[in-house]
Amino acid sequence: MLDTKKVGSVMIVGGGVTGMQAALDLADSGYYVYLVEKSGAIGGAMAQLDKTFPTNDCSM
Amino acid sequence: MTLSEVVKVDGVAGNFSVTVKESPRYVDMEKCIACGACSEKCPKKVDSEYDAGTGKRKAIYVKYAQAVPLKYQIDAASCIRLQKPGACGFCEKVCDAGAINFDDKEKVHLINVGAVVLAPGFEVFDPKPAGVWGYGVHKNVITSLQLERYLSASGPTEGHLIRPSDGKAVNKVAFLQCVGSRDENLCGNGYCSSVCCMYAIKEAVIAKDHVPGLHTSIFYMDMRTHGKEFDQYLERAKEDAGVRFVRCRIAGVETDGESGDLRLRYVNENGRQIEEFYDMVVLSVGLQTPKHVLELAHTLDIKLTADNFAATSDFAPVQTSREGIYTCGAIAGPKDIPQSVVEGSAAAAAVADLLAPVRHELTSVATFPEEKDISQEEPRIGVFICHCGSNIAGVVDVKAVEEYAATLPDVVYVERNLFSCSQDTQEMIVKRIREQDLNRIVIAACTPRTHEPLFRETLKAAGLNEYLVEMANIRNHNSWVHSKDPQAATAKAKDLVRMAAAKVTFGDSLKPISVPITQKGLVIGGGVAGMTSALNLAKQGFEVHLVEKTDTLGGNALNLKHTWAGEHVPTQVAKLIDKVIWNDRIIIHKECVVTAVDGFVGNFRSTVTGKDGIAKVIEHGAGVVAIGGDAYIPSEYNYNSITRVVTAVQFDKLFELKEKHVKQAKRFVFIQCVGSRESDHMYCSKVCCTHSVQSAIALKKENPERNVYILYRDMRTYAQREALFKQARKLGVIFINYELHGKPKVTEVGNDIQVEVWDHVLHRPLQIAADMVILATAIRPKEDAADLGKLYKVPVDANGFFQEAHAKLRPVDFSTDGMFVAGLAHYPKPVEESVAQALAASARAATLLSKTQVSLDAVKATVDETYCDGCALCVDVCPYNAISLIEKGPAGADGKRAIQVNKAQCKGCGLCQGTCPKRGVYVSGFTMKQISAQIQAALAV
């Protein structure tokens, strides 16, 4: 374990708000990120919501 | 990578080899320009997953209008051509870009990564198989997700609320809570989904906005609105919006003959059988882990909980049972958007801890040729007009626009492109800029909001300043919205090109502002959140200063014994303190408080003063506020006069010490919401329900003969905590509901404590004789929170907790760049949520600290000293406190003043420009001259 060469890249499985946040933070702090999404586009469940509490902002 | 799934993960933490299967899209992503011609021609319609089956999509489709990537895909299972070679193929014929590829094949990628983060999300419970409340039989019984689509302007009915059965306008809607949650008989999901109460209220409120006079009723067991500002929203929904809340169990939903109306039967709070009629019934469906995720968990060999969520520790909430694999979001338990976002960042922090030594090893910085100085040159404008396939050229006479553009002043070169954004056109534009010696560019294409960054890069590649480009939006604002009037669209396109050319003529080379960063962190507060945050930053390789007001580390966690999942808190906290003390990158300042702050993102200077009055100045690039909260000291329920009325924290100590009164006592009454969810403190303290239930279980386990009562308003054992609630009931703990207007009364009668409460089952007051009464007291913000907030220019909310930048999407950031919040300082929360937020704060801080400098957009306010006379009107309007007034000239000289803009704080909104009566300040890239030129050009025909 100690002599395992570490790799500076990360794979994120899932492109919803959570996965995207993790991807952005990692990419912004110096890691190469692979974002793997099962469907044809990222966005996840939040993109389906019309508006969100508390400000009733549009979820896009 | 879209349409992709992980099939295998080999290797160890730090060095995994992941096999990813990419399904064919049948559309070339490089070529597809998302014009939609294919979808228009596609003859095959199927139910849209995105619209939760309320609308239709074609076999070739984009998931939704704003999808990223905005590229079409073919659903092989429903595509006529892919099912039967030789048939159909319309899409291929109409695609101008030649993007359709029916021969696309599945690809398998082998990818080497250091860590894996699982964020696969949830699926909503499908009530169809069990036919819950007639779903799937009665058309007007829909799920909450379907209602979400009906209410959406982009949904199947464009936001009109109509009945699926007959299209009749809806006047009465009922929401039934806990469908697929808290119910092991019907759906097998015993846990609470956490989010449904809140989304049902939101949907009811929004539905009422859509349909004036709409009657909405929410039928529920416990109203679980435990999140930040949720209770306030609940009260507003009741009082202002008039949403009706009914606490009951529904007995049945039936159709009323042919009309499509639905008959609801239930027993109300007075024990009466009630029948009501509704146009529509909405099932508030819960969240669950999808089958493919369970399979993934199995392949990856990570442990799951009994409720089928990823198993994690409360002190490492994003770490799975396999090292190097992390989780975030709903895979580790049902949760709402802000908590999911927090965990996303938290997972990033955990990964950065593991991979700290190899940061920046695989990332690269793009290099560009040296920039040409054009300040002495006459404008030479090049105009590039995009056809966007047929999107623009199909409506606008692009040739006429091209000819017209050539006649504009200073335009020396015009060209049309099929797709200006394509890679080859980019290269061609670079070539033309050099060849034609162009020094200003107009791109007449789509919207600058998505494509300006791309064209700025193009200019940079050509050695031209990136701000010398202006886009004319002749697609979104023209060809798409005037497609029925090509003549007018062509005329408007000419206008838009003329306006863009006029603006860019007065464009200047702008330099992005670069600010150096002090790569050190400051964490205020030495509780679990503060220590976690500091430790993570230190392990990521940054020096951290940890400031603690008292003389001990540990904070409120020192009062806790067990987390909800049963982990021993003192052991974990001791471990954490040890790690913090022995980490040589953490500098601890005990008995110290922050007394003064100077600077801004990347360059803060905080003055930390000790009890001895000695002040130190700490330079840091980012800061985390984790000052915790306080326990509310009650005055109600005769707490001050009856000794055996104690707070939960006191009870825990007595119980732990096996104090004889507790040991011998037989009758215990817990009273919930003491100081929470009322008048001036309209928020839920989130942890008390679970805590009382745990204590009750412990009491019952120790001696089953004991009588234990919990008097509650709504039992908020959210998410997987529901199992504890169930266990407590099984052990015979008696739960009695009370309402705010009928609070229990506690008096001392001889040796007994008398507790009087209204019994909702028996419908009469109930007297309980008790040996001990335990008050579940609220969590309050720290008294000095607002003062600290003022120092860092970060706000606190009406309750005194720190206010994050965005309730949903920026739950750990402050609106002031470089400052972050974690733990109880933000809102009451249990340990694992504090830890997650603390890790998230570190991840967010690390996005700054990992860089030596920040580059900021050049669109910033700039002072024109010729005109600025220091009237300071702009100082007050600046929402970012970026403007200050300075003395001009030598000190003591006849005080001529002017303003100064701190470019690091300025966001370029231009409120100053709009306010200044003397043209003393302008926003680069949007100067008075540029906008005036645009106005003039818009009206010059």
Place this chain on the structure above:
Amino acid sequence: MSFEPKIVAFCCNWCSYAAADLAGTARMQYPHNVRIIRVMCSGMVHPEFVMDALSQGADGVMVLG
């Protein structure tokens, strides 16, 4: 010929300009008389711009933010 007004609209990059983009994506049809000027915030719109537009022949000015 019927009267065709000329409208100048100042749109905030973050909301109304984005909304106008979305109107396009949704293929909504609206009168072609509006000329949109993108600003970084509607607060950037100096009163002078409104006067400018009106004095140069605009029949209406919209500030959307």
